[in-house]
Amino acid sequence: MQIAILGAGQVGSALGRLWHAAGHDVTFSARHDARPRALAAELGERAHAAPIADAVTGAEAVLVAVPGPAVTDVLQAAGPLDGRVMIDAANS
Numbered sequence: 001m002q003i004a005i006l007g008a009g010q011v012g013s014a015l016g017r018l019w020h021a022a023g024h025d026v027t028f029s030a031r032h033d034a035r036p037r038a039l040a041a042e043l044g045e046r047a048h049a050a051p052i053a054d055a056v057t058g059a060e061a062v063l064v065a066v067p068g069p070a071v072t073d074v075l076q077a078a079g080p081l082d083g084r085v086m087i088d089a090a091n092s
Contacts, residue, residue, distance in 0.1 A: 001025070004055040006074050007065035008035035011089045015063060020047055029055035031066075031074065052077040061085040068092030 001024045005012045008030040016026045020043050027048040028036035036049035048055075056062055056078045064087065066074050071090045075081070 001061060002059045003027070004029065004059035004062045005065065006030075006052060006055065006062065006078065007089075008033070008039055009065065011091070012063060012065035013039055015065070015089070016047075017043065027055040027059065031070070031077070053079050056081060056084070059084060061087065063087045063089060065089040065091075 003019050003024050003026050005016045005026055005028050008028050012028065016028055016039060020026050025046045027050050028039045029050055029052045030036050031052070040047040040049040052074060062081060062084050064071060064074065068090050
């Protein structure tokens with residue numbers, strides 16, 4: 001399964017590692033830091049880093065794991081998400 005992870009903090013990185021270990025393709029994205037690239041490099045094959053809109057392209061599931069105040073901006077940057085499984089792990 002292709003999974004986009006929006007947010008590369010504790011929740012996004014932990015779930016991304018678990019999903020990757022279970023054999024899923026994961027793409028990490030965050031608005032303002034280099035953590036997605038570091039996570040993708042750490043995990044290797046089947047792990048990627050991309051801007052938000054690119055991360056959700058082709059994803060079957062999307063995890064939103066950002067601080068509550070950032071949810072609206074992140075979802076707007078993602079664009080249309082119709083037909084995808086959405087997992088809300090936003091933390092206010």
